Amino acid sequence: MRTKALLVLMALLLLVGMVSAQDTDIVTEHSTDYLNDETLAVQEGEEVDTSAYAKEGPYTIGFINWSTANSWTVQIDEEIKHEATLYPEIEELITVSSDGDVNKQITQIEDMISLGVDALLVIPVATEPIIPALELAKEQGIPVVVFASAPPGEDTQVTTLWADQVLFGRLQGDFLMEELGCAGNIIVLNGLAGIATSDLRRQGLQEAIEACPDGGAGVTVLAEEDALWAYDQGKLAVERMLAAFPEIDGVWSQGGAMTQGAIDAFEAAGRPLVPMTGEDNNGFMLAWQERAADGFEAIAASEPTWQSRVALQAALRILQGIPVNSFYRLQVPTITSETLEQYVRPEYSDAYWTNSLLPKEVADEIYMEASS
Amino acid sequence: MTTATSITARLIEQYRRSPLSRVQPVFFALVGMVILLAIVSPRSAEPSNLINMVRQGGPLALVAIGQTVVMISGGLDLSVGSVVILADVMAAQMISGDESKVIPVVLLVLAIGALVGLANGVLVVLLRVTPFIATLGMNFIVYGAALLYSGGAPRGDIPPNMRFWGNGFIAEVIPAAAVVLLIVALIAWFLISRTVFGRRLTAIGANRRAAYLSGVSVRRVTLLAYVFSGLMASAGGLLLVAFVGVGTLEVGTDFLLGSIAASVIGGTPFEGGKGTVAGTIAGVLFLMVLYSVLTALALPVSGRRIAEGVIILVAVALYARGRSG
Numbered sequence: 001m002r003t004k005a006l007l008v009l010m011a012l013l014l015l016v017g018m019v020s021a022q023d024t025d026i027v028t029e030h031s032t033d034y035l036n037d038e039t040l041a042v043q044e045g046e047e048v049d050t051s052a053y054a055k056e057g058p059y060t061i062g063f064i065n066w067s068t069a070n071s072w073t074v075q076i077d078e079e080i081k082h083e084a085t086l087y088p089e090i091e092e093l094i095t096v097s098s099d100g101d102v103n104k105q106i107t108q109i110e111d112m113i114s115l116g117v118d119a120l121l122v123i124p125v126a127t128e129p130i131i132p133a134l135e136l137a138k139e140q141g142i143p144v145v146v147f148a149s150a151p152p153g154e155d156t157q158v159t160t161l162w163a164d165q166v167l168f169g170r171l172q173g174d175f176l177m178e179e180l181g182c183a184g185n186i187i188v189l190n191g192l193a194g195i196a197t198s199d200l201r202r203q204g205l206q207e208a209i210e211a212c213p214d215g216g217a218g219v220t221v222l223a224e225e226d227a228l229w230a231y232d233q234g235k236l237a238v239e240r241m242l243a244a245f246p247e248i249d250g251v252w253s254q255g256g257a258m259t260q261g262a263i264d265a266f267e268a269a270g271r272p273l274v275p276m277t278g279e280d281n282n283g284f285m286l287a288w289q290e291r292a293a294d295g296f297e298a299i300a301a302s303e304p305t306w307q308s309r310v311a312l313q314a315a316l317r318i319l320q321g322i323p324v325n326s327f328y329r330l331q332v333p334t335i336t337s338e339t340l341e342q343y344v345r346p347e348y349s350d351a352y353w354t355n356s357l358l359p360k361e362v363a364d365e366i367y368m369e370a371s372s
Numbered sequence: 373m374t375t376a377t378s379i380t381a382r383l384i385e386q387y388r389r390s391p392l393s394r395v396q397p398v399f400f401a402l403v404g405m406v407i408l409l410a411i412v413s414p415r416s417a418e419p420s421n422l423i424n425m426v427r428q429g430g431p432l433a434l435v436a437i438g439q440t441v442v443m444i445s446g447g448l449d450l451s452v453g454s455v456v457i458l459a460d461v462m463a464a465q466m467i468s469g470d471e472s473k474v475i476p477v478v479l480l481v482l483a484i485g486a487l488v489g490l491a492n493g494v495l496v497v498l499l500r501v502t503p504f505i506a507t508l509g510m511n512f513i514v515y516g517a518a519l520l521y522s523g524g525a526p527r528g529d530i531p532p533n534m535r536f537w538g539n540g541f542i543a544e545v546i547p548a549a550a551v552v553l554l555i556v557a558l559i560a561w562f563l564i565s566r567t568v569f570g571r572r573l574t575a576i577g578a579n580r581r582a583a584y585l586s587g588v589s590v591r592r593v594t595l596l597a598y599v600f601s602g603l604m605a606s607a608g609g610l611l612l613v614a615f616v617g618v619g620t621l622e623v624g625t626d627f628l629l630g631s632i633a634a635s636v637i638g639g640t641p642f643e644g645g646k647g648t649v650a651g652t653i654a655g656v657l658f659l660m661v662l663y664s665v666l667t668a669l670a671l672p673v674s675g676r677r678i679a680e681g682v683i684i685l686v687a688v689a690l691y692a693r694g695r696s697g
Contacts, residue, residue: 070622074524193673223670230624231616236428237667243416243424244668257622264617268539283618349527350618366525370468 025322026057027313030086034306034357035313035328041161045326048158053143054321055118057089061315062117063308064108066125066148068097070229071281071351072256072305075358076123076148080308082362087316102126109133113140119315121145121308127152143318147311148303150196151327159314163303163330165197169204169254171334172277175299176250177208179275183218184249187241189227189234189258198226201254222248229256231283238265248274255279255301257350260287263296277301280335282367283350285343292337300335300343306357398638398654401687405661413668420545425660427547430538431456431612432630433656434553436638437560438604439631440652444564445597446577446644447503451492452605453628454514455485457621459609461518464528464619471531478534482606488514489602493595511628518621526619538614549611553653556607561649563600573597577644634659637687658687 027033034040063080067073077095084093094117098105102125110133112120120142124130127150134156137144144157151160176186188205191198209216223241227233234257241248242265251274253259259278264287266273273296278284280302288298307330317324333355335343343354348367356363387393410417435452442449459481466477488510495506530538540548564570572593575583584590608627613619638655640647662683666676 068519068524071525077524190673193677221670223667224673225667225676226673228622228624230622231618231620232612233624235615236625236663239424239428240416240664240667243418243421243664244413246415257620349525350529350620351525351527366523367527369527369529 025317025320026087026089027316030088031083031309031313033313034310035317035324039331040304040306041310041328041330043325043327044329045159047323048326050143050158050318050323051321053119053141053158053318055319057319058091059089059118059316059319060092060094060116061090061119061121061312062112062115063093063095063121063312064105064112064123065095065097066105066123067100069099070256072303072353073097073123074351075305075353075356076308078362078366079305079356079358080121080312082358083309083312089316098125100125102129106130106133109137113137113142117142119143119145119319121147121311121315122157123148124152131156143315145311145315145318147307155326158318159324159326159328161307161311161314161328161330163307163332165200165303166204166207168301168303168332169201170208171204171301171332172201172252172254172299173205173208174211175334175336176205176252176275176277177212177219179297180219180250182212182214182216185220185222185245185247186250186252187222187238187245187248188224189237189251189253189262190224191229191254191256192226198254205252227258227261229254229258231257231261234258234261235265236261238262239269242266242269242271250274251276253277255284256281257283259298260284260350263287263291279303280343280353280355281350282345282348282352282354285335285340285354286346286350289340289344289346292340297337300340300354302333302335302353302355304330304333304355305353306355309357396639396648396651396654397690398651398658398687401637401690402654402658402661405658405665409661409665409668412665416664416668421664422661423545423547423550425657425664426550426553427538429656429660430547430549430553431608431615432625432627432634432659433608433653434556434611435605435608435627436631436634436652436656437556437649438601438608440635440638440640440647440649441560441564441573441604442503442597442601443632443635443640443642444577444644444647445573445594446580447496447594447597448507448632448642449489449492449598449601449605450504450507450628451488451510451514452601452608452631453623453626454511454518455488455602455605456609456612456627457623458488458514458518458521459485459606460613460616460623461522461526461619461621463610463613464526464530465522466528467530467534468528469531471533474531474534478610481610482603485606485609486599486603488606489599490595492602493598496598497591497595522619522621524621526621529618530613530616534614535617536614538611538616549615552611556604557649557653560604564647564649569593569596574645577646579645630656630659633684637684659684 084090105125131153146157147161209219222245225237227237251262255278260283275297278300280300352367467473495501537548572588634655638651
């Protein structure tokens with residue numbers, strides 16, 4: 001009788017233990033689990049045993065952003081800062097920016113190690129050069145989560161989260177090929193040659209062209225320029241292209257404010273708008289919305305700013321000793337004329353990226369335009 | 373052989389005596405580039421499009437005029453790129469689409485630009501920091517200020533009455549930005565070529581010690597040169613924001629290298645002592661026409677870069693040759 005009761009008790013305890021072990025996942029306790037949401041992040045690579053990194057809170061987390069010089073990286077910062085406030089277990093989130101300087105980034109990684117952060121999140125400026133610094137972190141038992149980039153080394157980081165940039169360009173390209181029926185002259189606006197994001201997105205366009213029934217024989221790329229994802233360069237480049245080429249049937253722009261510049265250049269030249277591709281920045285989305293009724297066709301692909309939240313969740317899982325995968329391929333959502341209304345925010349500034357998980361009150365604070 | 377050489381020598385001699393020799397080489401380069409454009413893309417070389425290039429180059433030309441003045445004095449202003457961005461975000465955020473605020477904000481932003489220039493001047497003249505270091509440091513400070521001011525997320529937009537000056541056309545043909553540029557250029561030309569300040573500026577750049585010994589207030593003139601450059605950089609930022617329409621930290625145009633390249637192509641040597649406003653504006657237009665040629669040729673990006681570098685180097689080298697010859 002006694003042994004039986006003891007067994008039941010033990011079984012109960014075990015059950016409670018199991019349940020509570022699951023409950024102690026602080027990610028599901030305080031936030032929404034984005035990491036294991038297949039619509040946001042697809043698990044790839046292998047499962048990594050993180051038990052060696054398990055430790056009790058409170059945690060100090062370091063985040064090194066590659067820059068805060070553009071609105072996208074600024075929003076990445078805002079998203080992670082907000083996510084961090086959700087967890088009482090996070091004592092401090094230290095965020096710094098490398099200003100696009102890889103040497104600075106290496107120093108910052110070393111600084112974070114000496115500060116004794118419990119986990120480190122990095123958007124690499126360049127992958128190769130930071131490997132030794134990341135190895136140093138690994139030696140010190142600090143788990144590293146890399147995101148918005150290819151993985152720097154084989155196992156310098158516990159996990160990497162990266163949106164498929166080729167797919168990004170491909171989705172934009174597929175839209176354009178469909179609009180043009182795989183026939184016509186297009187112009188191309190890239191970011192900057194030599195930057196992986198720019199080159200891979202451009203590769204995606206090439207795949208879309210070659211996927212045409214005739215292998216892309218009916219499509220001519222008239223001109224191609226690097227416009228640094230910026231409005232001024234995008235507009236100037238398209239003005240020059242419009243002057244040189246009388247017949248342009250479509251604009252493939254990698255995004256940023258370049259597409260907005262392209263729209264304005266077409267209108268300034270008195271040329272009818274053609275189908276264009278872009279990104280989910282509010283400036284372009286507003287310009288698109290204003291012209292949608294007049295038959296302007298466009299698509300926006302999105303490299304989500306909420307990925308910094310997902311990266312933080314991965315770090316928190318690792319610190320709890322919960323296994324994660326070595327790679328997460330982030331989905332590339334697209335916004336079409338059907339879904340445009342759900343995303344565009346007329347009351348916000350152009351600097352807002354519309355595929356955001358920032359709560360309204362936080363976004364209002366940062367992006368609300370003064371009512372004029 | 374001998375005849376060929378003597379014919380060339382005679383031609384050179386004739387050229388030297390003709391009024392043509394007083395025309396700066398940059399104008400020949402500009403005309404040559406326009407002819408090249410007309411060959412590779414006749415459409416691009418139509419007069420309406422050529423006039424449009426004045427508008428495209430407007431913001432850079434304003435910044436480059438300021439850079440030229442500092443370079444004539446033998447200095448260099450590396451802070452111009454950040455001043456452009458600061459002017460851009462401040463103007464958009466303070467004006468926020470309100471037409472009545474345009475004039476006071478424009479004046480304020482110009483004053484801030486002049487203030488940055490003054491700080492550069494003080495560093496260079498009073499604290500004797502070399503121009504390269506002083507203005508490089510200032511570049512970081514001003515960029516930081518722009519980030520701080522905008523919180524990284526610039527807001528605000530430019531109302532139609534101001535956008536007109538960056539985007540609009542007077543009588544449907546003359547870009548308003550070209551008018552702005554013309555007025556500023558005339559003022560700057562007058563300042564450099566027709567005033568005591570201009571003569572002293574040139575004297576300082578040519579030979580600082582001699583200028584000092586002949587009683588020129590080297591310090592005051594140098595200080596004013598930096599103030600003028602700061603003022604021009606903020607004017608360039610204002611014209612840019614009128615062109616773009618919203619405040620943005622993401623300015624793709626390289627105002628620093630562009631302004632130095634235009635000045636040098638336009639005949640202002642690095643060591644100072646000479647330089648003209650007309651030459652610098654021609655330098656900016658040369659770059660604009662060059663970009664159109666490269667676009668029309670539809671070169672791959674790698675080829676574009678190489679061609680751009682080679683052509684700028686050749687233009688500068690030709691100038692140096694013309695100068696020594």
